[in-house]
Amino acid sequence: MLVKTYGSTLFGIEATTITVEVNINKGVGYFLVGLPDNAVKESSHRIGAALNNTGYKIPKKKITINMAPADLRKEGSAYDLTIAMGILAASEQVRGEEIDQYLIMGELSLDGNVNPIRGVLPIAIQARKEGFKGFILPKENAKEAAIVNDLEVYGVENISEVIAFFDKGQKIEPTVIDTRKEFYQNLADFPFDFADVKGQENVKRAMEVAAAGGHNILLIGPPGSGKTMLAKRIPSILPSLSLQEALETTKIHSVAGKLGKTTSLLTVRPFASPHHTISDVALVGGGSYPQPGEISLAHNGVLFLDELPEFQRSVLEVMRQPLEDREVTISRAKFTVTYPASFMLVASMNPSPSGFFPDDPQNTSSQAEMQRYMNKISGPLLDRIDLHIEVTPVAFEELSADRNGEKSVDLRERVEKARTIQTERYAELDHVHYNAQMGPTELDNFCELDQKSKDLIRRAMDKLNLSARAYDRILRVSRTIADLDKSENISSNHLAEAIQYRSLDRGDWMG
Numbered sequence: 009m010l011v012k013t014y015g016s017t018l019f020g021i022e023a024t025t026i027t028v029e030v031n032i033n034k035g036v037g038y039f040l041v042g043l044p045d046n047a048v049k050e051s052s053h054r055i056g057a058a059l060n061n062t063g064y065k066i067p068k069k070k071i072t073i074n075m076a077p078a079d080l081r082k083e084g085s086a087y088d089l090t091i092a093m094g095i096l097a098a099s100e101q102v103r104g105e106e107i108d109q110y111l112i113m114g115e116l117s118l119d120g121n122v123n124p125i126r127g128v129l130p131i132a133i134q135a136r137k138e139g140f141k142g143f144i145l146p147k148e149n150a151k152e153a154a155i156v157n158d159l160e161v162y163g164v165e166n167i168s169e170v171i172a173f174f175d176k177g178q179k180i181e182p183t184v185i186d187t188r189k190e191f192y193q194n195l196a197d198f199p200f201d202f203a204d205v206k207g208q209e210n211v212k213r214a215m216e217v218a219a220a221g222g223h224n225i226l227l228i229g230p231p232g233s234g235k236t237m238l239a240k241r242i243p244s245i246l247p248s249l250s251l252q253e254a255l256e257t258t259k260i261h262s263v264a265g266k267l268g269k270t271t272s273l274l275t276v277r278p279f280a281s282p283h284h285t286i287s288d289v290a291l292v293g294g295g296s297y298p299q300p301g302e303i304s305l306a307h308n309g310v311l312f313l314d315e316l317p318e319f320q321r322s323v324l325e326v327m328r329q330p331l332e333d334r335e336v337t338i339s340r341a342k343f344t345v346t347y348p349a350s351f352m353l354v355a356s357m358n359p360s361p362s363g364f365f366p367d368d369p370q371n372t373s374s375q376a377e378m379q380r381y382m383n384k385i386s387g388p389l390l391d392r393i394d395l396h397i398e399v400t401p402v403a404f405e406e407l408s409a410d411r412n413g414e415k416s417v418d419l420r421e422r423v424e425k426a427r428t429i430q431t432e433r434y435a436e437l438d439h440v441h442y443n444a445q446m447g448p449t450e451l452d453n454f455c456e457l458d459q460k461s462k463d464l465i466r467r468a469m470d471k472l473n474l475s476a477r478a479y480d481r482i483l484r485v486s487r488t489i490a491d492l493d494k495s496e497n498i499s500s501n502h503l504a505e506a507i508q509y510r511s512l513d514r515g516d517w518m519g
């Protein structure tokens with residue numbers, strides 16, 4: 009008898025339905041065809057043991073299993089349950105009339121337990137699109153899939169539950185999530201607040217500007233000056249996630265298997281802060297079965313590289329392209345996958361290897377040591393950072409004062425307003441939604457300067473010896489400062505503030 013069951017395969021963050029045809033005939037043998045990888049081929053052993061331990065068996069007949077479409081790779085152990093149910097129905101050990109209305113996936117352990125799999129969110133989205141009635145999957149992944157409404161989601165712990173469901177009509181409690189409620193209830197739930205930061209008004213202002221325009225920012229300061237503390241608070245002032253963005257980011261985390269049992273939808277912009285010992289692959293993604301890296305997990309959020317000069321040079325190099333393209337493409341001999349990677353880069357560093365500013369008496373680094381240190385991060389990566397800001401430690405009196413700083417919600421309100429102006433300005437454009445994304449055309453169209461500002465920037469360029477790239481960065485940032493000021497035109501004040509955020513371009517930096 010021929011039975012069809014359904015599973016799904018992932019390609020980047022999109023899923024494609026896989027049909028598993030199981031045909032059982034007279035004869036002997038177990039044939040699995042249709043481009044399965046080793047883990048899929050080994051499924052027969054897991055399935056055999058799982059069925060034995062639940063009171064069923066793989067029949068001693070000729071079993072042919074075809075996974076279609078044949079040209080798509082099928083990898084991993086997530087098809088164990090799909091294949092096992094196909095075998096049970098085709099051998100008439102279990103009634104299979106309704107089996108083709110469901111997507112059935114899960115890894116089996118030898119005792120028949122169903123173990124979690126990756127990427128169920130994109131799989132569920134595709135299943136609903138194709139009109140499947142329901143999705144039977146590991147219980148641990150049920151909340152993740154239930155974000156997709158209008159699809160019955162059944163989380164199971166053991167294959168016997170699936171057997172009873174089809175054979176005896178025994179109910180499985182569906183997992184139901186009200187996506188909108190889940191989303192709006194948790195929308196503004198941040199662990200850290202800018203109110204905790206005392207003083208540092210100028211740094212907070214720079215962060216507000218960075219958040220408002222989506223600009224990359226570098227914090228330069230000695231140990232203990234509060235760089236890490238400040239950076240961790242950036243997500244709390246970024247514009248709120250839209251449901252669309254939340255789903256997109258959640259999909260990536262689902263594919264990476266990083267959601268966990270309790271999270272169904274990410275409602276806060278992600279904050280990824282990989283350690284400086286991270287490898288290229290872990291940062292940008294890759295592997296023989298490509299997985300998204302930290303830059304994709306940070307999609308629509310913040311990637312924080314603390315102690316930037318400590319990262320391996322090769323790691324910083326591989327980030328350049330994704331920073332430009334806002335996505336990362338991973339090529340293999342037979343295929344390429346693309347993961348979204350649109351993030352705000354926040355980096356921190358000490359001003360010198362000794363930790364202190366060049367003019368600080370505590371600085372012990374020589375000129376050559378400092379030059380080497382700066383060279384590590386200079387060039388292409390630094391070119392992609394709009395704001396450099398010096399963080400000096402706040403004085404003890406200020407730290408011990410009980411006056412708190414401005415709250416994140418208040419900063420965020422201004423950021424949101426400035427973003428709305430940008431969204432409206434770029435409404436007609438496909439690739440530009442906020443100021444940091446402006447290319448040469450937009451800089452020409454939206455950043456016109458009056459004579460006073462032109463004079464100012466010319467003088468600054470000469471005095472600070474700024475490059476053409478730095479000039480573009482300054483224009484973009486001054487556009488954001490003007491937007492925060494609700495000003496249609498960029499004034500010389502806006503420009504002057506933007507010029508201040510170029511610490512590292514200043515000739516006097518190295519003393």
Ligand SMILES: Nc1ncnc2c1ncn2[C@@H]1O[C@H](COP(=O)(O)OP(=O)(O)OP(=O)(O)O)[C@@H](O)[C@H]1O
Nearest residue numbers: 204205206207208230231232233234235236237402
């Ligand atoms: N402006 C501030 N307001 C309140 N607390 C502060 C402030 N600055 C520093 N601190 C306190 O000092 C601690 C150290 O700051 P933090 O770890 O952010 O410094 P850092 O600049 O990242 O240092 P390092 O270079 O050593 O990593 C913070 O956890 C916080 O408790």
Ligand SMILES: [Mg+2]
Nearest residue numbers: 235236237314
């Ligand atoms: Mg730190």
